């Protein structure tokens with residue numbers, strides 16, 4: 001049995017298998033063929049943080065695969081009143097077939113997985129957001145950007161930056177991450193990506209100049225400067241990230257046909273200008289829709305692994 005906690009746990013081939021499944025199921029869905037790959041299965045979805053895309057895509061996804069989703073907000077279950085993660089895992093995994101969790105520390109997710117009888121999926125932690133990256137990669141393929149792309153990530157060295165490091169490290173992409181000083185990605189995550197790069201040929205650069213990062217890029221991406229749980233640092237962060245807004249002037253440095261991705265929610269005027277956001281709305285909302293398709297690929301892949 002496999003869990004989906006970080007892309008670090010998967011080979012390039014496994015990532016490509018899940019993406020191939022996602023593309024196949026997306027094509028079927030577009031033809032209105034709803035194949036019940038997960039008939040009568042229940043997906044528990046535990047949320048300790050807010051969500052629009054993750055909740056809707058997992059709930060619709062499991063339903064379209066023939067199963068049912070169970071939304072468990074932290075304040076609706078005993079977890080919110082202090083019941084341990086490991087007890088929650090032992091209860092929920094005896095009644096459900098798969099579990100998705102959105103939480104704070106990666107270690108809480110790992111603890112849940114260690115006590116779970118069924119596959120566990122990371123729906124975002126402070127450290128990683130791997131399901132988002134599967135949707136982002138699917139979007140890159142659909143926009144013809146999967147062949148040796150230069151990816152520029154501009155902004156905070158957060159869970160999204162870490163997840164890009166894992167994807168680039170595994171698949172062999174060129175990834176430039178530009179952050180203000182003091183907001184670099186976690187050194188251990190960078191080291192792990194560099195380790196993967198030895199096999200995959202990925203080129204990973206950390207910079208403090210966003211313009212240098214974006215130069216000749218095929219894919220430009222960013223994320224909020226204030227992640228969930230960092231609300232109290234808002235004012236300081238807005239000051240520290242001055243000059244890191246992806247605006248039209250910055251986009252002009254990228255390749256002429258570069259795409260712009262954003263995991264959403266977006267805060268216009270901060271990490272991205274209104275003009276860039278609206279000019280690239282097609283890519284951004286295809287990326288959001290691809291959460292549904294990518295996660296179906298992941299769920300079906302995990303189910304097959306459990307049975308094999």
Ligand code: CP
Pocket residue numbers: 050051052053054055124132263264265
């Ligand atoms: N991108 C993403 O995970 O969005 P939500 O927080 O709305 O789920």
Ligand code: NVA
Pocket residue numbers: 124125126158159160223224226227228263264265
């Ligand atoms: N970095 C953001 C991503 C939101 C989908 C956060 O963790 O809040």
